Amino acid sequence: MSPDLPTSRPPDFPSFRPTVLPSYRLVVAAIVLAALLYVGFRGAGKVPPVGPLLDPARGIWALARSAELPARSHGRIAGLSAGVDVLYDDRGVPHIFAASEADAWRAQGYVVARDRLFQMELQTRAASGTLSELLGPRAVEADRADRRRGFPWAAERGMVALDSGSLIARAATAYAEGVNAWIDAMGPADLPLEYRLLRARPARWHPIDTFYLFLQMAYTLAWDDETLAKLQARALVGSAAADALFPRNSPIQEPIQPNGQTAPRYDFVALPPPGPPDSVALVASRDRAELDLALGWSPRRPGDGDAIGSNNWVVGPRRTAAGYALLAGDPHLELSLPSVWYELHLHVAGGPDVAGVTFPGSPGVIIGFNRQVAWSFTNTGADVRDYYQETVDDEAHPARYRLDGAWKPLETRVEVVHGPRGVVLATDTVRFTHRGPLARVGGRWLSMRWTPFEAARPGEDFLRLDRAGSVTEWLDGWKEYVAAAQNGVAADRSGAIAIRSTGKYPVRPGGRGDLLQDGSTSAADWSGFLPLAQYPYARDPAQGYLASANQQPVDPRANPQYFGVNWYSPWRALRINRLLRADSAVTPAAMRGFQTDPKSERAAAFVPLFLAAARADSSLQPAAALLAEWDRGYTRENRGAVLFEAAMSELAGLVWDELLPREELADTAARPAAIPEDAVLLELAADSGSVWWDDHRTAAVERRDQLLAQALRRGLARVLREHGPLDGSGWRWENAHHANLFHLLRIPGLSALELPVQGGTSTLSPSPGRGTHGPSWRMVVELGPEVRAWAIYPGGQSGNPVSARYLDRLPRWLAGTLDTLLFPSRPEELPAGRVRARLSLSRER
Amino acid sequence: MRAVVAFLLLVAAFALASWLGWWGVPLVAGLWGALRPGVAKPIRAAVLAALLGWLLWLLFDAVGNPAALARVAVRLAAVLQLPALLLLLLTLLWPALLAWSAAALACGLAGRLAPSDPRRHRSP
Numbered sequence: 001m002s003p004d005l006p007t008s009r010p011p012d013f014p015s016f017r018p019t020v021l022p023s024y025r026l027v028v029a030a031i032v033l034a035a036l037l038y039v040g041f042r043g044a045g046k047v048p049p050v051g052p053l054l055d056p057a058r059g060i061w062a063l064a065r066s067a068e069l070p071a072r073s074h075g076r077i078a079g080l081s082a083g084v085d086v087l088y089d090d091r092g093v094p095h096i097f098a099a100s101e102a103d104a105w106r107a108q109g110y111v112v113a114r115d116r117l118f119q120m121e122l123q124t125r126a127a128s129g130t131l132s133e134l135l136g137p138r139a140v141e142a143d144r145a146d147r148r149r150g151f152p153w154a155a156e157r158g159m160v161a162l163d164s165g166s167l168i169a170r171a172a173t174a175y176a177e178g179v180n181a182w183i184d185a186m187g188p189a190d191l192p193l194e195y196r197l198l199r200a201r202p203a204r205w206h207p208i209d210t211f212y213l214f215l216q217m218a219y220t221l222a223w224d225d226e227t228l229a230k231l232q233a234r235a236l237v238g239s240a241a242a243d244a245l246f247p248r249n250s251p252i253q254e255p256i257q258p259n260g261q262t263a264p265r266y267d268f269v270a271l272p273p274p275g276p277p278d279s280v281a282l283v284a285s286r287d288r289a290e291l292d293l294a295l296g297w298s299p300r301r302p303g304d305g306d307a308i309g310s311n312n313w314v315v316g317p318r319r320t321a322a323g324y325a326l327l328a329g330d331p332h333l334e335l336s337l338p339s340v341w342y343e344l345h346l347h348v349a350g351g352p353d354v355a356g357v358t359f360p361g362s363p364g365v366i367i368g369f370n371r372q373v374a375w376s377f378t379n380t381g382a383d384v385r386d387y388y389q390e391t392v393d394d395e396a397h398p399a400r401y402r403l404d405g406a407w408k409p410l411e412t413r414v415e416v417v418h419g420p421r422g423v424v425l426a427t428d429t430v431r432f433t434h435r436g437p438l439a440r441v442g443g444r445w446l447s448m449r450w451t452p453f454e455a456a457r458p459g460e461d462f463l464r465l466d467r468a469g470s471v472t473e474w475l476d477g478w479k480e481y482v483a484a485a486q487n488g489v490a491a492d493r494s495g496a497i498a499i500r501s502t503g504k505y506p507v508r509p510g511g512r513g514d515l516l517q518d519g520s521t522s523a524a525d526w527s528g529f530l531p532l533a534q535y536p537y538a539r540d541p542a543q544g545y546l547a548s549a550n551q552q553p554v555d556p557r558a559n560p561q562y563f564g565v566n567w568y569s570p571w572r573a574l575r576i577n578r579l580l581r582a583d584s585a586v587t588p589a590a591m592r593g594f595q596t597d598p599k600s601e602r603a604a605a606f607v608p609l610f611l612a613a614a615r616a617d618s619s620l621q622p623a624a625a626l627l628a629e630w631d632r633g634y635t636r637e638n639r640g641a642v643l644f645e646a647a648m649s650e651l652a653g654l655v656w657d658e659l660l661p662r663e664e665l666a667d668t669a670a671r672p673a674a675i676p677e678d679a680v681l682l683e684l685a686a687d688s689g690s691v692w693w694d695d696h697r698t699a700a701v702e703r704r705d706q707l708l709a710q711a712l713r714r715g716l717a718r719v720l721r722e723h724g725p726l727d728g729s730g731w732r733w734e735n736a737h738h739a740n741l742f743h744l745l746r747i748p749g750l751s752a753l754e755l756p757v758q759g760g761t762s763t764l765s766p767s768p769g770r771g772t773h774g775p776s777w778r779m780v781v782e783l784g785p786e787v788r789a790w791a792i793y794p795g796g797q798s799g800n801p802v803s804a805r806y807l808d809r810l811p812r813w814l815a816g817t818l819d820t821l822l823f824p825s826r827p828e829e830l831p832a833g834r835v836r837a838r839l840s841l842s843r844e845r
Numbered sequence: 846m847r848a849v850v851a852f853l854l855l856v857a858a859f860a861l862a863s864w865l866g867w868w869g870v871p872l873v874a875g876l877w878g879a880l881r882p883g884v885a886k887p888i889r890a891a892v893l894a895a896l897l898g899w900l901l902w903l904l905f906d907a908v909g910n911p912a913a914l915a916r917v918a919v920r921l922a923a924v925l926q927l928p929a930l931l932l933l934l935l936t937l938l939w940p941a942l943l944a945w946s947a948a949a950l951a952c953g954l955a956g957r958l959a960p961s962d963p964r965r966h967r968s969p
Contacts, residue, residue, distance in 0.1 A: 026953040033871060033946035040867060040943075051867035054936045056902030058866070060921050061936065064906045067913035197924070749923025802916040 048197060058188035060196060065189040067803040069837035077106045077181040077841055079174070086111055086839040087830050089822050092797035092805040094839075095345040097827055102174040104346045105363040107841050109178025109205070112342050116360040116799040117202055118192040119338055120179070122744055124209040124361060127151050127216035132417050132425050134200055140417055140425045147415040148430055149219075150437035154453040155211045161456065168460035171363040172207035179205035193801055194745060200420065213361040214459050218452035220333070221308065221379045221484035229566065229674035230514055237658050238275025245271070245659075245676040246566040248512075249556045251683040254573045256487055256499060256548040257536040259555035262581070264574055268683045273691045274658045308332060308773055309568060310378035311595070311764055312487065313547035313576055316540060317495040321585040324784035325491035328591040329367055329376020332766055333776040335741045337751055338806070339795035341777050345823065346466070354466040355823050357777050357793065364463040367777065369789055371825075373468045373492045374781035378548045380485035380501045383564035384451040386508070386526075388435055388519030392445050401433050401445070402520050410438065433519070447519055449526065451504045455482035471496040471539070478502055479532050487536075487548035493783045499546040501536040501553040504529040505563060514565050534561055545580045549573040549764075569679035571762035574601040588790060591780040595765060596816035598633035602762045603644055605682050607632065610647060613708035620709060622726055623647075623716045634760035634767075636734035641760055642723065645736070647715030648678075648761075654707050654714075655681065657695050678762075733760070739771040741794055741810075743801070750801045752794075752810060765816070778818060790818035851882060852890055859898025859940065870895050870940045871947035878951030888948045895944030896937050903936070 038044070040051030053059050069088055077084075082099035084107040089095065094111045098104035113120060125131045129146035131139035146152070162169050183202050195201060233242035254264040312329040320326050333340050341357035346365065356368015367376050392398030393407060400407040410431045417426040431438040435449040452458070464477035474490045475498055485503025506513065506526040517524040536553035538546055551570035553563060578601070579594050580586070607627050614624035623643060630640025652675050659672035684692055688704040695702050695710075702710075723730035734756035743750035759765035759774070767774050779791040794813040798805035812819065824830040855877060862869025874891045881887060907914045915929075922929040 026950060029946045029949035029953065032942065033950055036939075036943050036946060037868075037871065040939075050939060054939050055863060055867040056899045056906070056936065057864045061903060061906060061914065061917055064910050064913035064917050067910055067916070193920075747924055749920060749926070801920045802913050804912065804916075 043199075049199060053196060058191075060193060062189035063193055063800060063802045066187075067798075067800055068805070069839075071836075072838050072840075074840045074842070075110060075181065075185055076843065077110055077178055078843070079177050080106055080841060080843045083843075084841040085827055086841065087827055087835050088837040088839070089830060090834045090836050091343075091819055091822075092808070092836070093343050093345060093822070095347065095822070095824060095827070095830060097347045097349075099349050101348050101351050102170060104348050104352075105171045105174040106178035106181070108344065108346060108358075108363055109175040110182045110841060111178075111344070111839065112358075112360050113179040113182040113205070114190075115797055116338055116342055117179075117182070118194040119744055119799050120205070120209075120361045121203055122194075123216055124212045127212035127219070128155065128209075129415065129417065132419050134198060134420065136420055137425055143417045144415070144426055144428055147413075147417070147428060148437060148439060150430070150432065150448075150453065151212065151215050151219075152415070153413055153430070153432060153437070155208055155215060158211055158456065158458070159208050166457055166460065167463050168210075168457045169207065171463055172210040172459070175210060175363040176205045176207050192799060193750075197745075210361055210363065211458055213359055214455070215452055217359065218484045222385065222450070222452075232674045233659060234278045236274075236277055236661070238278055240272045241274050244269075245680055246674070247680065248562070248565045250552040250567045250570060250677075250679055252570050252574070252679045253555050254551060254570045254577055255536070255555045255558075256501060256546075256551065256553040256573075257538050257555070257558065258541045258543055258546070259558055262543075264570070264577070265555075266683075268686045270687050271680075271684055271690060271692055308334075308379065309550040309572070309766065311547070311549045311572055311576060312376040312378050312489045313545060313580060313594075314489045314491040314497040314499070315545040315580065315586045315591075316491075316497045319544040319580075319584050319586055321587045322782065322784060324782050325493070325495050325497055326586055326588060326591055327369075327374040327376060327489060327491040327497075327781045327783070328595060328779065329378075329489070330595050330765070330775040330778040331367065331377065332774055334772060335739060335774050335776060335794055337741050337743045337795050337801075338799040339776060339793045341793050343791070343793070343797065347825065352466045353825065355789070355821060356779070357791075362459055362462070364459075364466050366462050367779065369781045369787055370466065370468065371787060372470060372783075373474050373490055374783060374787070374789070375465060375474060375488055375490040376779060377486040377488050378550055380487050380503060380553060381550055381564060381567065382485040382501075382503060382505055383513040383562070384483060384485065384503065384506060386449050386506070386513050386517055388433075388447045388449070388517045388524060390433060390438060390445045390447050390519040395443075395445075398431065398438075398445065401438070401447075403434075404520075404522050408434070435519070435525070446516075449506075450483075451506065452483040454504065458482070470494065471498045474498075475500060475539075487550075487553060489546055489548065491781070491783050493785070493787070495783075496540055497546055498539040499537065499548060501548075501563070505535075505561070508562070511562050513562065530561060534559065536563075543581075547573065547576045547580060549576060566677060569602065569677045569762065571600065571602040571678070572764055572766070575599060575764055588780050588782050588788070592778075592790065592816070592818050595775070595778050595780070596758060597764045598635045598638075598758050600632050600634060600760065600763050602678055603630070603632040603641075606648065606678075606685075607644065609685055609704075610644075610708055610712050613705035614712055616705070617709050617713075620712055620716070623712055626726065634733055634763050635758050636732065636756050638733040639731040641733045642731050642736040643715060643719055645760060646718045647712045650714040650718070651708065651711035652681070654695055654711055655684070655692060657697055658692065733758075737767060737771060739767055739774060739794075739814075742772065752807060755810075755814060757814060758816065775813075778813075780818060787823060789821040789823065791821055792818050848885070852894060855890060855894040856897045856901070859895045859944070860901045863898060863902065863940070867940075867943075870898075870943040874944035874947035875951040878948035878953075879955045881952055881955055888945060888952055891944040891948035892941045895940040899937060899940045903933075
């Protein structure tokens with residue numbers, strides 16, 4: 001095996017020792033190489049393809065190269081009419097200076113894709129029913145639900161009907177050009193981490209994707225219309241009681257449209273006792289539950305509180321310290337990483353000059369301000385969805401449905417769900433009546449009508465708001481807005497303030513939208529929409545301010561029109577109105593303070609009831625003492641909030657035992673299928689002898705105070721069990737409750753979890769339930785001679801988890817501080833020391 | 846001296862080949878092994894050169910943005926539920942294994958197929 005050394009061996013290789021590899025080493029090398037190549041190209045089990053992942057030139061390590069924006073860079077976008085300058089400030093906010101609106105939208109598409117490409121694609125796919133193409137079979141059911149819900153049907157119909165010359169068509173097209181220009185320009189290091197983990201490449205962006213985005217947002221904001229809750233309640237306690245538990249009008253009136261009162265009005269009445277179960281409703285409620293399931297609708301979960309809600313308010317010059325109008329807004333949405341929002345400034349020569357936040361995928365600014373006007377939105381929560389029981393020609397495979405005595409053809413679509421490599425994962429036939437998607441539920445065929453499907457130009461209204469020069473123009477700019485209905489507030493530099501709950505509100509023949517309709521007659525169809533004059537609205541009111549926090553928008557005594565039922569309890573509305581009434585010289589700093597105010601009106605209402613109930617029980621005195629000294633605040637170190645929330649949670653389960661499904665009565669851990677709002681619970685508390693206080697699972701007949709004491713006792717036991725002794729350090733709100741910002745793919749390593757946070761259920765800075773929702777953007781704007789603005793959102797501008805801009809805002813958001821926003825009218829106005837990067841965009845050659 | 850130059854060239858070849866894709870490593874190693882250059886322990890040289898070729902890339906990124914590179918390690922380690930240091934070691938072990946197996950295989954096959962010129966038969 002070892003021949004003699006050659007005599008001519010070069011001196012450079014002293015250890016030269018000719019040999020031939022033994023066979024077994026060849027075999028081992030071949031096996032190892034084959035295995036490495038296989039794992040490298042294909043991965044193994046849960047291990048992704050290792051080769052492209054670890055590759056230092058193009059793999060994950062390359063992300064370090066694209067983590068931060070280069071100081072100077074250049075990009076090309078086909079169709080630009082002139083060059084566009086983009087200056088990124090030290091907060092990572094792009095200031096886009098363009099010669100035309102279309103160029104600004106192109107540049108916007110480019111810069112947003114540069115920072116948030118994966119998020120854009122993921123949320124669009126979540127609406128178009130194509131998640132499986134990216135995520136594989138695990139997303140099949142979500143995709144099928146999207147398609148059954150009619151999203152692709154509606155978006156495609158909208159695109160076909162869209163006037164190509166319309167503002168939104170031009171904007172969405174320009175935006176798509178910008179996004180695709182970035183996709184084309186991406187280098188190996190620019191491919192976002194998520195695509196690498198999923199072994200995918202970015203899809204091209206199309207104008208319809210912007211429509212999908214707005215459908216997805218409408219879906220997010222489409223709270224359950226409470227038909228299900230009410231049906232379930234009717235099934236158990238009869239109609240009269242159900243109507244009282246899930247009332248059309250809030251028992252506490254502090255409406256968005258001022259009603260001339262200087263304090264909230266409590267319209268409490270005695271709740272009717274539980275009636276006999278309604279067997280018809282029982283069937284209907286089961287159908288409705290199945291329908292929600294069939295259409296992929298997620299009813300508001302009991303216990304979530306006002307997880308998806310928002311605050312906004314404006315203060316007129318008479319009540320501000322500086323004499324300028326002030327505006328504050330903080331939409332409460334899912335707290336994701338990256339954030340649902342992207343902040344930017346669009347400056348168009350001779351056109352809009354607007355800053356604020358937008359959804360990645362949407363042209364223009366959604367919430368923000370320009371040189372004259374500032375605005376923000378809260379969700380109205382209007383009932384804009386109805387269900388119809390249809391008569392079809394064939395129960396198994398219907399082709400026609402009955403309307404006014406005649407058969408009408410059903411529109412059908414064959415929906416094919418594909419996997420990542422084009423493999424067919426599911427095929428469904430989805431049918432539509434003239435109202436919307438049709439689904440078979442419990443042996444019946446039900447169709448659904450929903451206002452977002454009827455938006456001819458979704459997103460266009462926001463582009464008009466960007467151009468508004470006054471509150472009047474702002475109000476005019478979105479008078480045709482369809483969905484999801486929003487309570488929009490605005491203020492301008494002249495000192496005008498206004499609020500309007502805007503969106504298409506269906507006019508139903510019965511006046512109510514919370515009942516299953518008869519689909520066999522067109523008389524059951526919506527006869528139109530409420531005229532603009534009927535919308536809840538106020539401008540420059542005598543009280544000097546306006547506020548909304550998802551409460552019932554208008555006092556039914558002032559406007560009896562049907563907008564919805566079972567409104568969120570108005571705790572946040574009560575709090576902000578209290579704060580604004582008490583301050584006649586509001587400052588921007590005070591506005592910021594209000595946004596993170598830790599006090600709870602809900603606690604203020606219920607704590608005295610607990611204290612009164614605990615008086616007779618000596619074992620509850622430590623708990624009562626703690627609640628008595630509690631300031632009703634949800635600050636991080638607070639102990640009272642820990643006990644109060646535990647007691648309130650127990651109370652709901654104890655009081656509403658009548659709403660437990662009969663088969664779950666024996667289960668002590670069972671929760672009612674539908675839980676009335678806490679405002680109704682407070683209404684009940686006014687009647688200490690009501691039969692609703694009796695826990696039917698016990699032999700005794702309980703009254704209010706007994707049940708409250710029992711809830712406090714159970715709450716105390718729970719907290720002691722979970723957090724240790726009363727005088728220990730475990731009893732801190734920050735230990736009991738956390739904010740959780742999940743990465744879009746729910747990857748813990750890319751998420752920010754278990755964050756100590758100030759605020760709880762129904763505080764102005766809410767953090768209810770699992771802490772996954774909360775203030776997604778806090779903004780304060782002063783409309784003085786020069787518009788000044790402050791804002792923050794959790795997370796950062798970059799969607800790249802290895803970027804310093806991925807989480808850089810989080811500490812300030814947690815601390816409740818706001819960043820001062822830069823709003824230069826020329827590139828030169830941006831202080832040189834605060835410019836972090838420059839991007840020049842030019843026409844493609 | 847020639848050996849050092851050859852080795853440095855090999856390191857550069859691995860680094861450049863990786864720019865095309867990770868599969869450039871076995872390709873270069875295979876070529877290296879098949880050619881059976883006149884260096885001592887050519888397979889070990891390939892292993893070391895591949896490792897250094899990838900290390901060069903990492904150093905390049907570390908110089909450009911050390912904090913970002915550290916965040917890559919930390920974030921991805923969290924995603925994969927591995928210690929960050931292990932991830933780094935895996936990143937270097939991967940090209941080394943690829944280079945060893947490809948060079949050894951090519952070297953061995955070439956040795957068996959080539960005419961019996963003793964200069965063409967060298968130990969790994």
